[in-house]
Amino acid sequence: MSRVVSSRLVISRVVTIVIALLALQLGGQLVAPAYACGCGAMIPDKAERIGVDREESAVHWDGGTETVVMRFRVHGNARRAAWIMPVPARADVSLGDPALFDALDRLTEPEQRDRFHFWPRGGDWPFSDAYGDGAGAAAPPGAGAGVGVVGRERLGPFDVARLTATDPDALGDWLRANGFELPERLTGALRPYVDRKWEYVAVRLAPEEKDAVLYGELTPLRIAFASPELVYPMRLSRLAKNAQTLGLHILADHRMEPRSPIGGDSPEVTFAGRIDTPEGAVAGLAGSGPTYLTALEQRFPRPERIDDDHHLRAVADTPYREVVYTERLLTFGDGIPVWLATVGGGALLATAATLLAVRASRRRSDPIPGVRSPA
Known part of the structure; x- marks a missing residue:
């Protein structure tokens, strides 16, 4: 019987691995171009593809200056790509600290708790095999009418141009x-920003190694600009071909939330709390004060x-x-299930009670010494 169970487990694991490999292969074949993501537009060179798995941003706002640190996780076959972000004022651009997002993940990670259940479930004994849960840039060409080049510099793998446009x-x-x-649709999408006299950070992403492709987590980029309100540009993301996911960490004086979902699902708060003494990369963004x-x-x-940018406001702190709960079978001693001891103990008590009843019955039926039964 044990050999049959073992064989079934091996076959099940092999099937799972094969399905996973097929899914990965299909995923690689079905990568679609992502012309926009998050607060900027990601534009690959012609005939190349780039997909943005996820965009993460950390934003610090002190009431007058906003600093955005962005990190992209990308895949595809693009050797170069462009990224455009509208900003409401003149921007300073530099490389971000790669340790920032790991530090924020540690601060906001879910609390782990155990939740115990009495009766065994699918992963518990006797349904499993054992006890437990089983488980430098070139000089810019002439800007031309309608465009001003504020500056252009090389920052690691990024060729950064700061532009104005009318x-x-x-x-x-x-x-x-x-x-x-540049996709033709992007030109029209930029008009609301041009009408509001915003400026632009245009970034050319190119690996420093020859013939390398853009893949994995890119070096974070840090963009700072003056802003009387906390705003996170999102309008260009309406050009994306695929569903978009945004992860946003906000450091400010109070808890901040978007005023509206701007055409997406309702934003979900996954963490909110005061950090009394920021350290390391977090202090490098928000300062050392609370x-x-x-x-x-x-x-x-x-x-x-998507019909607007994210405008964020202070709410109650x-x-x-x-x-996150981990479901565990209630046990005692050396991992003995409580239900087994309870059921086993009940059976022993029932057996003992039965034996006592039989014994008492026999005593009542035995003749009393010195007393003769009637004829």
């Missing part, structure tokens, strides 16, 4: 002249419905932390 078509022409393949950290997750199943 005409979205002229901005598109400048990007194309600098080797960026700050309030809010972590948000949001999905955009239909990116074309109610702390929140996710709790």
Whole structure:
């Protein structure tokens, strides 16, 4: 019997591995271009593809200056790509600290708790095999009418241009002249920012190694600008072909939440709490004084419905932390299930009671010494 169970487990594991490999292979074949993601537009060179698995951003706002640190996790076959982010004021651009997001993940990780159950479940004995739960940039060409080049510099793998524009078509022409393949739809999407006289950070992403492709986690980019309100540009993401996911960490004086879902699912707060003494990379972004950290997750199943940027506001400083429960079978001693001891103990008690009753019955039926039974 044990050999049959073992064979079934081996076959089950092999099937699981095969399915996983097939899923990975299909996933690699079905990568679609992502022309937009998060607060900027990701544009690969012609005939190349780039997919953004996830965009993570950490934002610090002190009431007058906003600093955004962004990290992309990408895949595809693109050797170069462009990324464009509208900003409401003149921006300073530098490389971000790669340790920042790991530090934020540690601060906001869910609380782990055990939750015990009495009766065995699918992963518990006797349904499993054992006790337990089983488980340097080139000089820019002439900008042309309608576009101003504020500055251009090389930052690690990034070629960064800070631009102004009074005409979205002229901005598109400048990007194309600098080797960026620009989807025609993006030109129209930039018009609301041009009308509000925003500026732009255009980033050319190119691996420093020859013929290397953009893959995995890219070096974070840090962008700081003046802003009287906390705003996170999202409008360009309406051009994305696939569902978008945004992870946002906000460091400010109070808990901050978006004013509206702007066409996506309702934003979900996954952490909210005061950090009394920021350290390391977090202190490098928010300073060493007390700050309030809010972590948000949001999905955009239909990116074309995105109709605005995220405008965030202060709300009540109610702390929140996710709790993740691990289901465990209630045991005692050396992992003996309580239900087994209880059921076994009940059976022993029932047996003992039966024996006592039989014994008492026999005593009542035995003749009393010295007393003769009637004839």
